[in-house]
Amino acid sequence: MMLTAKTDDQLKMEMLREGVGDYLAKPFSMEEFRVKVERLTAQRRRTIAERAILLQKLLKSNQDLERFAYATAHDLRSPLRSIDILAQWVEEDSVGTLHPQSAEHLQKLRQQIKRMEKLLRDMLDYSTMEQATDEAGEIVKGSVLLTDILALLAPPAEFTINASEAFQRLSMPRMPLQQIFYNLVQNAIRHHDGETGRIELDVEVDGPRYVFTVRDDGPESIRNITRKFSTCSRL
Amino acid sequence: MPEKNIDVLIVEDxxxxxxxxxxxxxxxxxxxxTHQACDGVEALDMLRGTGGKSALPQPCLILLDINMPRMDGISMLDELREDDGIKDSIVFMLTTSGHTVDRKAAYERNVAGYFLKENLGPLVEMLKPYCQGNEFPV
Known part of the structure; x- marks a missing residue:
């Protein structure tokens, strides 16, 4: 709230545009001043209350979404497992009698089931990740994390996946970073269009924060995007 | 004289x-x-011989799922252990749930083992000599 002897209209407009709550020119009546201050504080209280309600709603809808993702992934696993069991029985019972092409199709069918099982498991892991982040988890060196991710991923031999010295030396919480880098590297491999590929993990210190980078030589020329939140994009 | 093999009740939806x-x-x-029940209610009826079912020979070896409609596995265990006529039943859990709460609840109700469904193979492998060589309650 501006209290000033300047009655310059242009300045007044400028100030109001800049976000000043009100503009009171001297001399002014105490009454007017009081009413205006009351109005401003009331407005502020209302904004705070509205914001609190909004935040509450947002938290709730986030929780609902997490719960929904968890429940969906959980409920889908059971019928999927049944499908796999049935496919396995067909496979076992038809050895030698099934057309070779059908046998191959059956095998591919089971591969897809495995893939979907993995997606569902990832979804479950992801929806419990928030909690894991809050808990004091295991701290590992970047080099250990990379080794574990590569063991989980089993990337094609044509792909080179490297981490910078800084990344390898840095101590970091295993969860959720393992899941995040796992997803990013997996995406980079999956969406790579070349015969061979290179993926690099790096970290830079930016004041109190660490900036992690996953860089690949896939499509969209050379990408250099810090995709911290792209695990969300698959949900 | 070889005793009669123990009956197996599969409780699974x-x-x-x-x-x-x-x-x-x-x-x-x-x-x-083998006998089959699709939830805890049906299983208890079969064990007790209630609800129009004829009672299964005792004791029974029960393979018990947890998540089922009407009555889940843990609630069924509660009733089972309270009932003098059938509380001797040997129960192995066979479930997809690896949750610690479920495992704890099951063992607190004296189950003989807790197997995830993906480990059905090892369970069956273990059950074969177990069924043949084990001395069951009389």
């Missing part, structure tokens, strides 16, 4: 999972008589 157990038994040459 998924038809496929029941079939999986029966198939694994067949493959392992386990010839014990």
């Amino acid at each position: 998924s038809e496929i999972d029941t079939m999986a157990v029966l198939r694994a038994f067949r493959k392992a040459d386990i010839t014990n008589a």
